[in-house]
Amino acid sequence: CSSSTPITATLFPGDGIGPEIAESVKKVFTTAGVPIEWEEHYVGTEIDPRTQSFLTWDSLESVRRNKVGLKGPMATPIGKGHRSLNLTLRKELNLYANVRPCYSLPGYKTRYDDVDLITIRENTEGEYSGLEHQVVRGVVESLKIITRQASLRVAEYAFLYAKTHGRERVSAIHKANIMQKTDGLFLKCCREVAEKYPEITYEEVVIDNCCMMLVKNPALFDVLVMPNLYGDIISDLCAGLVGGLGLTPSCNIGEDGVALAEAVHGSAPDIAGKNLANPTALLLSGVMMLRHLKLNEQAEQIHSAIINTIAEGKYRTADLGGSSTTTEFTKAICDHL
Amino acid sequence: CSSSTPITATLFPGDGIGPEIAESVKKVFTTAGVPIEWEEHYVGTEIDPRTQSFLTWDSLESVRRNKVGLKGPMATPIGKGHRSLNLTLRKELNLYANVRPCYSLPGYKTRYDDVDLITIRENTEGEYSGLEHQVVRGVVESLKIITRQASLRVAEYAFLYAKTHGRERVSAIHKANIMQKTDGLFLKCCREVAEKYPEITYEEVVIDNCCMMLVKNPALFDVLVMPNLYGDIISDLCAGLVGGLGLTPSCNIGEDGVALAEAVHGSAPDIAGKNLANPTALLLSGVMMLRHLKLNEQAEQIHSAIINTIAEGKYRTADLGGSSTTTEFTKAICDHL
Ligand SMILES: CC(C)[C@H](C(=O)O)[C@@H](O)C(=O)O
Ligand SMILES: CC(C)[C@H](C(=O)O)[C@@H](O)C(=O)O
Numbered sequence: 001c002s003s004s005t006p007i008t009a010t011l012f013p014g015d016g017i018g019p020e021i022a023e024s025v026k027k028v029f030t031t032a033g034v035p036i037e038w039e040e041h042y043v044g045t046e047i048d049p050r051t052q053s054f055l056t057w058d059s060l061e062s063v064r065r066n067k068v069g070l071k072g073p074m075a076t077p078i079g080k081g082h083r084s085l086n087l088t089l090r091k092e093l094n095l096y097a098n099v100r101p102c103y104s105l106p107g108y109k110t111r112y113d114d115v116d117l118i119t120i121r122e123n124t125e126g127e128y129s130g131l132e133h134q135v136v137r138g139v140v141e142s143l144k145i146i147t148r149q150a151s152l153r154v155a156e157y158a159f160l161y162a163k164t165h166g167r168e169r170v171s172a173i174h175k176a177n178i179m180q181k182t183d184g185l186f187l188k189c190c191r192e193v194a195e196k197y198p199e200i201t202y203e204e205v206v207i208d209n210c211c212m213m214l215v216k217n218p219a220l221f222d223v224l225v226m227p228n229l230y231g232d233i234i235s236d237l238c239a240g241l242v243g244g245l246g247l248t249p250s251c252n253i254g255e256d257g258v259a260l261a262e263a264v265h266g267s268a269p270d271i272a273g274k275n276l277a278n279p280t281a282l283l284l285s286g287v288m289m290l291r292h293l294k295l296n297e298q299a300e301q302i303h304s305a306i307i308n309t310i311a312e313g314k315y316r317t318a319d320l321g322g323s324s325t326t327t328e329f330t331k332a333i334c335d336h337l
Numbered sequence: 338c339s340s341s342t343p344i345t346a347t348l349f350p351g352d353g354i355g356p357e358i359a360e361s362v363k364k365v366f367t368t369a370g371v372p373i374e375w376e377e378h379y380v381g382t383e384i385d386p387r388t389q390s391f392l393t394w395d396s397l398e399s400v401r402r403n404k405v406g407l408k409g410p411m412a413t414p415i416g417k418g419h420r421s422l423n424l425t426l427r428k429e430l431n432l433y434a435n436v437r438p439c440y441s442l443p444g445y446k447t448r449y450d451d452v453d454l455i456t457i458r459e460n461t462e463g464e465y466s467g468l469e470h471q472v473v474r475g476v477v478e479s480l481k482i483i484t485r486q487a488s489l490r491v492a493e494y495a496f497l498y499a500k501t502h503g504r505e506r507v508s509a510i511h512k513a514n515i516m517q518k519t520d521g522l523f524l525k526c527c528r529e530v531a532e533k534y535p536e537i538t539y540e541e542v543v544i545d546n547c548c549m550m551l552v553k554n555p556a557l558f559d560v561l562v563m564p565n566l567y568g569d570i571i572s573d574l575c576a577g578l579v580g581g582l583g584l585t586p587s588c589n590i591g592e593d594g595v596a597l598a599e600a601v602h603g604s605a606p607d608i609a610g611k612n613l614a615n616p617t618a619l620l621l622s623g624v625m626m627l628r629h630l631k632l633n634e635q636a637e638q639i640h641s642a643i644i645n646t647i648a649e650g651k652y653r654t655a656d657l658g659g660s661s662t663t664t665e666f667t668k669a670i671c672d673h674l
Contacts, residue, residue: 084515132518177413179479181471181477212577215577232512236545236549237552
């Protein structure tokens with residue numbers, strides 16, 4: 001990709017604060033001279049009460065065609081009988097790995113310093129199969145599905161990630177002492193892949209123990225790879241160590257080089273439209289997208305501008321203890337560029 | 338129970354460091370004049386390589402008869418195709434609720450102060466059904482089972498616990514946005530029970546979000562009730578906040594007033610027999626057992642002696658940064674009595 005021909009990327013601003021934080025990304029990217037043209041689509045739950053999960057064929061095709069996109073929050077109504085749009089996108093686009101880096105932001109104090117973790121989550125199966133039924137009244141079951149194919153694929157991704165990012169250790173997180181067959185298969189696949197990467201230390205950690213170790217001493221871990229639900233849990237735990245989902249980026253990886261970066265926090269309907277939202281998670285997700293596109297120079301520039309703005313502490317949104325609006329914070333980042 | 342007729346309680350010292358820490362409990366209880374006679378049984382995985390899971394009918398009957406017991410660690414070999422003894426005991430004895438208090442120990446510094454949480458875990462079903470199979474080569478599935486009966490039972494226990502222990506809030510932890518039927522049923526049961534306790538605040542928190550909030554601000558929670566696997570994960574996370582499983586007690590509650598208190602840490606084969614083990618978790622579990630028996634005076638005496646010994650910091654085992662042996666630490670506790 002030369003910087004003269006712009007790259008087309010899909011943008012799903014999403015629900016609630018989504019449009020405001022997407023606006024922030026567009027502004028910052030334009031200021032940094034990122035050669036991206038956005039193809040914007042509405043996907044969400046707010047457009048029309050009749051079509052609570054609004055997702056058109058066009059939106060999916062846009063990601064498939066562009067192979068790269070950025071996604072804001074989409075509300076997941078609990079127990080309304082329709083599937084989360086977040087999941088639908090992951091399944092439809094076959095986004096098999098979800099990468100969530102968690103690192104301490106300089107100048108933003110939490111109980112933990114120097115956190116630097118990467119969780120890589122299998123993103124298509126496991127407890128998210130959607131297969132559930134009532135056996136008899138008062139007895140229900142859900143199926144957790146683990147396949148060799150999906151496990152190998154995410155394990156491959158994790159080890160390749162570790163290797164290409166100079167990481168030293170991959171920990172497979174599991175509960176194979178209880179789910180010997182499902183998590184056992186997952187581990188078996190990780191071991192197979194591990195053998196091809198002798199330079200990377202491989203270990204297996206039971207999920208309960210992993211959570212305990214993470215809160216005691218996150219420095220014990222480096223790259224963590226795991227089935228879907230454990231990834232959901234551990235990545236939020238890790239985000240909590242450095243300040244929460246408002247600060248942590250994520251990127252979903254699919255077959256054929258598709259990447260959909262995503263802010264995984266909620267749509268925060270309470271503050272939507274009030275110019276109060278923190279765009280950091282979506283901005284940092286955008287940076288992941290740029291790295292994926294090998295636009296490394298702009299990625300690093302924008303990354304530094306975000307980090308430095310937060311570190312200086314003069315302009316911060318309310319969730320970080322400041323009083324800046326979304327636009328003020330965004331402007332401060334642009335001024336750093 | 339008057340203090341003149343001794344109460345018979347079952348004791349399973351378990352594997353590894355189990356016998357040493359059980360010795361510590363016996364010593365402390367004797368010193369405190371606790372009117373308990375121990376009925377000791379070996380249950381574990383170490384006795385004989387031919388019978389890796391050694392559990393006799395007698396041992397089970399002992400708990401059923403005495404209705405009260407204390408249990409040390411039992412090793413769970415991963416992927417050896419036989420079921421964990423810890424689980425077997427829970428299932429055979431129908432120990433439906435697992436209560437794990439987590440509180441900061443004065444004088445033992447972690448990143449968190451004033452943690453005071455109770456996790457109450459459904460202990461018999463969920464992801465621990467043991468139902469797993471291979472569908473075709475490379476595709477395996479596990480069944481998660483949630484029943485109305487078990488969910489109501491543990492919810493009842495949680496609310497009653499909250500009420501009788503002066504707690505104000507019960508949070509049901511779930512992932513019903515994904516497992517709408519199983520976790521949905523669990524929540525439905527919690528809601529039904531919550532209606533009978535209008536004085537207790539009831540809320541529902543998605544497990545990923547719960548983990549993030551716990552590491553950011555554990556004071557947001559009070560009593561947490563949840564399905565089996567989430568309880569396994571969250572209770573270890575909470576233990577991590579205050580220093581780890583070596584410091585946190587637990588008690589399993591069954592039908593007809595059966596209670597089996599249990600140290601949930603591992604059997605630590607590396608330090609077994611070396612007089613290095615920290616008996617705190619088993620001692621505090623013993624205290625839970627005494628409270629269950631309404632031996633409140635001795636329970637509080639022993640509890641204070643343990644807490645004060647750790648707070649003073651002169652005698653601590655290696656895992657807490659000290660250099661005391663198990664027997665020295667135990668003697669220090671006895672001296673406080
Ligand atoms: C919103 C929800 C369905 C989703 C998940 O469970 O994966 C979210 O928690 C996430 O981590 O992206
Ligand atoms: C050892 C293991 C089977 C057990 C469990 O998963 O319940 C343990 O982690 C626990 O929490 O008691």
